[in-house]
Amino acid sequence: MASIILQRIRCSGTISVRAVHYTNPRVRSHAAVLQHARALHIFRDVPSLRAHRRELLANGKSVGLVPTMGALHEGHLSLARQAAAENSEIFVSIYVNPTQFGVNEDLDSYPKTWNEDIAMLNELDEELKESGQGRITTIFAPTTKTMYPTLPPDSTLPGTGSFVTITPLANLLEGKSRPVFFRGVATVCMKLFNIVEPERVYFGQKDVQQTVIIKRMVKDFHLNTEVRVGATKREPDGLAMSSRNVYLGERRRKVGIVLSQALRAAAAAHKMGKRDRDEILALAWDVANRMSMEQDELAETERARFEVDYLSLADPDSLEEVQSVDESKGAVLSGAIKMMPLEAVRDGEKLGMGGDKGPVRLIDNIILEPSKV
Ligand SMILES: Nc1ncnc2c1ncn2[C@@H]1O[C@H](COP(=O)(O)OP(=O)(O)OP(=O)(O)O)[C@@H](O)[C@H]1O
Ligand SMILES: CC(C)(CO)[C@@H](O)C(=O)[O-]
Ligand code: BAL
Secondary structure (H helix, E strand, O other): OOOEEEEEEEEOOEEEEEEEEEOOHHHHOOHHHHOOOOOEEEEOOHHHHHHHHHHHHHOOOOEEEEEEOOOOOHHHHHHHHHHHHHOOEEEEEEOOOHHHOOOOOOOOOOOOOHHHHHHHHHHHHHHHHHHOOOEEEEEEOOOHHHHOOOOOOOOOOOOOOOOOOOOOHHHOOHHHHOOOHHHHHHHHHHHHHHHHOOOEEEEEHHHHHHHHHHHHHHHHOOOOOEEEEEOOOEOOOOOEOOHHHHHOOHHHHHHOOHHHHHHHHHHHHHHOOOOEHHHHHHHHHHHHHHHHHHHHOOOOOOOOOEEEEEEEEEOOOOOOEOOEOEOOOEEEEEEEEEEOOOOOOOOOOOOOOOOOOOOEEEEEEEEEOOOOO
16 A cells, blocks of 8 residues: 555656655654655656756756665765755656666565655755755656667676676676676666766765776766765664665674674774785674674574675775775775575564565775875
8 A cells, every 4th residue: 555645746758746645654754844845756758857857958957866776765865965965956766777686686676665765855855945955856767668678678698788888897896796787787877877967976985886887987988977976874883774774684684784893993904004905804804703703603593694795905996906005095995795594583583674584785885095195
């Protein structure tokens, strides 16, 4: 049952909606704000969006695009706030892009929270209205037929279709475990940038490799947009916010902070003056190994096991591993862990979406800034 009844205001390839009625407790708290919300324009196809964009251009408006896959959280909103400080119009795209999911990944179960997403964007827009900054005016939520008009989206390798590949960047780090991931990301972002023609695009630091790849794509293809990167938003205990965190029940959620703790330990070593790769990463491995051993010693009904995919110290532009931190460039300290499915579940235990039955990949990073001379 829909938690919000979306009131259609105008229709012509676009749908303009505002939320008017609430039944889901998760969004009921937004009600007071949204009763007065202005219409958001929601576009599902390209011609209507382009016509809207042309009108904005003619009126001297600037557009900042925040690409997302929906299931919005404070990380996404922080990007929209950043966009509002620099553009008059904020476009948010919501599209779960099939080509960036490997064939065994979670495309089918990826969280979808459309009504809540629209409510959150409306609420943020009310806040922006008060601050006199740019406004969230437009949602682009295309169908897959719109985004992949010729051949169906292909997630296999080599695969068929029109793709953008940014190598060797796409083959490193995340790309080693997710071989089609960055081909899919670069391809869909190229499409989004061509459709929206934004002055600026906004990406989160949490997905650091994605930011490096998008910057490279913009440079190498002479795309006429500026790439902005927003800081990683975290839960109070340090876990990086992520749409996929909903897969983590209470037990896996607690252990999942090990990644941010490990990276923080390594960053602290850098801050204390260490520059050597092994010395810096050893601190991160110590944290991860300790947590892993603690979990091993617990009963199956108590533990949450994880595997470290990588802990990396890399050059900020090439993302190649470095032996020591170059003071003039700094480095990217990053990691990925796989939270394993729970082996046994207790009665009444708080589980995540999907019952903690599938593995969940968590990523995080810290930028080691170059020293100012
Ligand atoms: N914690 C965060 N802080 C800042 N930006 C974020 C954060 N999480 C995601 N983003 C950014 O939001 C944009 C859209 O990301 P996406 O919709 O995939 O959300 P996500 O939380 O990263 O989901 P997923 O769990 O699939 O990785 C990306 O640019 C991403 O880097
Ligand atoms: C940039 C993006 C929206 C492309 O699908 C996605 O990779 C994401 O949400 O980070
Ligand atoms: N935030 C990156 C999207 C993905 O992991 O598929």
